[in-house]
Amino acid sequence: MKKVLVLIAACALAASAEARSAADPLPGVANGLARTPPMGWNSWNKFGCNVNEKLVRSAVDAMVSTGMRDAGYQYIVIDDCWQGQRNAQGDIEPDASRFPSGMAALADYIHKKGLKFGIYSDAGTKTCGGRPGSRGREFQDAQRYASWGVDYLKYDWCNTGTQDAASSYLTMSEALQASGRPIVFSLCEWGNSKPWLWATNVGNLWRTTGDVDDHWEGLNPNGYSIGVMNIVDMQAGLESFAGPGHWNDPDMLEVGNGGMSDNEYRAHFSLWAVMAAPLMAGNDLSAMSRETKAILLNKEVIAVDQDPLGIPASRVAKNGDAEIWSRPLKGGGRAVVLLNRGTAPRDITVTWEDLRYPNTLNAGVRDLWLHKDLPRTKGRYTAHVPGHGVVMVVIRP
Numbered sequence: 001m002k003k004v005l006v007l008i009a010a011c012a013l014a015a016s017a018e019a020r021s022a023a024d025p026l027p028g029v030a031n032g033l034a035r036t037p038p039m040g041w042n043s044w045n046k047f048g049c050n051v052n053e054k055l056v057r058s059a060v061d062a063m064v065s066t067g068m069r070d071a072g073y074q075y076i077v078i079d080d081c082w083q084g085q086r087n088a089q090g091d092i093e094p095d096a097s098r099f100p101s102g103m104a105a106l107a108d109y110i111h112k113k114g115l116k117f118g119i120y121s122d123a124g125t126k127t128c129g130g131r132p133g134s135r136g137r138e139f140q141d142a143q144r145y146a147s148w149g150v151d152y153l154k155y156d157w158c159n160t161g162t163q164d165a166a167s168s169y170l171t172m173s174e175a176l177q178a179s180g181r182p183i184v185f186s187l188c189e190w191g192n193s194k195p196w197l198w199a200t201n202v203g204n205l206w207r208t209t210g211d212v213d214d215h216w217e218g219l220n221p222n223g224y225s226i227g228v229m230n231i232v233d234m235q236a237g238l239e240s241f242a243g244p245g246h247w248n249d250p251d252m253l254e255v256g257n258g259g260m261s262d263n264e265y266r267a268h269f270s271l272w273a274v275m276a277a278p279l280m281a282g283n284d285l286s287a288m289s290r291e292t293k294a295i296l297l298n299k300e301v302i303a304v305d306q307d308p309l310g311i312p313a314s315r316v317a318k319n320g321d322a323e324i325w326s327r328p329l330k331g332g333g334r335a336v337v338l339l340n341r342g343t344a345p346r347d348i349t350v351t352w353e354d355l356r357y358p359n360t361l362n363a364g365v366r367d368l369w370l371h372k373d374l375p376r377t378k379g380r381y382t383a384h385v386p387g388h389g390v391v392m393v394v395i396r397p
C-alpha cells in the first residue's frame with residue numbers, strides 16, 4: 001500500500017514539476033535547508049576510502065585558514081569508509097582505528113570552527129565501499145547521526161538489489177525529519193530513476209549522473225566515471241526541476257586534483273556555478289596551488305552560484321564546440337558562460353536575443369575571472385575564449 005501511495009505521490013510530483021516554471025519554485029523538502037546550493041568539502045574525490053579524523057581535522061583547519069569558510073564553504077563531509085560495525089544494540093560505530101575520538105568529538109571540532117558536519121551512508125545493505133548500509137536501520141541511523149551532531153547526509157545507492165529508489169529515499173527523508181535535527185539530505189542515486197521527477201520534496205539535492213572523473217571529456221577506463229563535458233551535456237534540460245531547497249547535483253568538484261589544466265578547472269567551476277550546482281570541493285585543501293585557491297575562492301563566481309533567485313542556467317546557444325550557458329540573476333542581470341569545448345582558442349558571441357533582452361539594450365559587462373568591468377555594449381558581446389575554457393561574465397541592464 002505504502003509503495004502505491006509513494007508511486008502516486010511521485011507521479012503527482014513529476015507532473016507538477018514539469019508544469020511549473022523555474023521562476024515559481026516549489027518549496028522543496030520540509031526541512032527548509034539549502035535555500036542556495038550547499039557548499040563545502042567532501043573527502044571522496046581525492047582521498048577515496050582513506051579517511052581518518054586527522055585528515056578531516058586538517059581539512060577543517062584549511063577551510064578556515066585559506067578563507068574558504070568565509071567565502072561560503074560550510075559542510076565538511078566524510079564520504080564512504082568511515083564506518084566500522086554495528087554494536088550489540090545495532091547502532092553504527094565509526095571505524096575505531098580511523099576515528100578513535102569518535103564522531104561526536106569530530107562534530108564538536110567542526111562546529112567550534114563555525115562549520116557543519118556531513119556524513120555518508122547508503123540505502124542498501126552495504127555502502128559502495130562495503131561498509132554497513134542503512135537498509136532497515138534508517139530511523140536508528142538517523143537518530144544516531146543526530147545525536148552526534150550531523151548536519152548533512154549523503155545517501156548512496158550501492159547494493160540496493162530490487163529496492164525502489166523513490167520509497168527508499170523517502171524512508172530516510174522521514175527518518176531524518178523524525179530525528180528532530182535539521183539535516184541536509186543529499187540523494188546519490190546517480191540519476192538512474194530520474195530523481196528530479198520525484199525527489200523535490202524528499203531531499204535537498206540529487207545526483208543527476210554517475211561519478212565525475214578528473215578529466216575534460218570521456219569515459220574513464222574504470223568504466224563508470226565520466227568527464228566534466230559529459231556531465232554538462234546531461235544537465236541540459238534539467239534546469240527547470242531545481243530551485244531553492246532542491247538542487248540538481250552534477251557531482252563534486254575536481255578542481256585542484258591534477259587531471260585538468262587551470263583553464264579546464266576554471267571552466268568546470270564556472271559551469272557548476274552557472275548551473276546552480278552544489279560546490280563541494282574535492283581536493284586536498286591543505287596543499288592548494290595559488291591557481292587552485294584563486295578558482296575555489298573566486299567570490300564573484302560563487303555569488304552567481306549562490307544567487308538568491310536559484311534559477312539554474314539553460315544552454316541558450318550551441319554552435320559546434322561553442323556554447324552559451326546563461327541564468328537570470330536577482331536584479332535583472334544575466335550570468336553568462338561562453339564555453340569553448342574545442343582545443344583552439346576562438347571568438348564566441350552571445351546575443352541579447354540569447355539572453356531574452358531587447359536588441360537595443362545598452363548593458364554593462366563584468367568579467368568574473370579578470371575581475372574587471374568591460375565597456376558597455378548593445379545587442380551582443382564577443383569574447384576571445386581559450387581552448388577547453390570559458391569566459392564568464394555578468395551582463396546587467
Ligand code: GLA
Pocket residue numbers: 044079080127128129156188210211
Ligand atoms: C559512489 C558515489 C561516489 C562516492 C562513492 C563512495 O560511487 O557516487 O560519489 O560516494 O560511491 O564509495
